[in-house]
Amino acid sequence: MTPLLNASGCLDALTAPDVAQSLDAFVTKTVTPLRREGNPPPRIAETDAGMLNSIGLQNPGIGLFLEQNLPRLSALGVPIWVSVGGFSAADFAHMCERLDGHDDVVTIELNLSCPNVEEAPETAAQLVGAARAVTGKPLYAKLSPATWDIAESARAVADAGADGLSLINTIRGLAVDRASCRPKLARGVGGYSGPALKPIALACVHACAEAVELPIVGMGGVASGEDVVDLLSVGAGAVALGTVLFSDPRAPGRIRAEVGTDEVMPRQAVLVIGRGSAAALELESLRTKRKGLQIG
DSSP states (O other): OOEEEOOOOOOOOOTTTHHTTSSBBEEOOOOOOOOOOOSSSOOEEEEETTTEEOOOOOOOOOHHHIIIIIHHHHTTTSSSEEEOOOHHHHHHHHHHHHHEEEEEEEEEEEEEOTTOOOSSSSSSHHHHHHHHHTSSEEEEEEEOOOOHHHHHHHHHHHHHTTEEEEEEEOOOOOEEEEETTTOOOOOOEEEEEEEGGGHHHHHHHHHHHHHHOOOOESSSOSHHHHHHHHHHHTTTEEEEEETTHHHTTTTTHHHHHHHTTTHHHHHHHHHHHSHHHHHHHHEEEEEHHHTTTTOO
């Protein structure tokens, strides 16, 4: 069965523990070195085919997270991935060093691409390198689709020591309030997510799967069992659910059931049977990447 996770920021496990426990791993909201209040409201806006958010990495900071949040999350009995962010290589190194001694953190996801805050001046590879120097935990680099060549980014972070990729983060968008003719979000732009993101996610996963031999968690517009198999078809080994969790908290169970239906199962058989020797080789590569996936 394909591992299902949540996309960072799309589920509060302490408010909805039953939903978190229906996943194969829970990914925390991004944590930063210091407490952040986030961006001013309004910070969320619906669109015709998804939503925009400009939360701005609101979080309690690594100190309170380790003291208060992590023990409660660990008690849920679900493998914990901690998403970390920062504004310099030193921030990422500090975060990973603080997490390194906690056995209940199975994987660290490096949020290298939040569209709602200022970016670190270093390259993604330099940020991964700084993290790799201070922790032996699996590191998954979360990359932005807003780049000319995401495959090159994947090669760079792989060379710097990333153990896997999370693809993709949201992409910048803007919604206009028609009454005021002003942006709906206080910050103007926000991170777009929802069904229309899926073709972009598929293109990015496909490009990165061709470029590097790293396991990939695919995400972006997933709302059905068919969407899961689409991502598996282009190289993902696990799938994360994002915006769908806001409208359908029971989506993990529903999607698992859909993956096992008569309509979807034949598509998985195509992945297994392949179409000739070339497809068989691609399938073997996909299996190898899946074996490297660190869930728990």
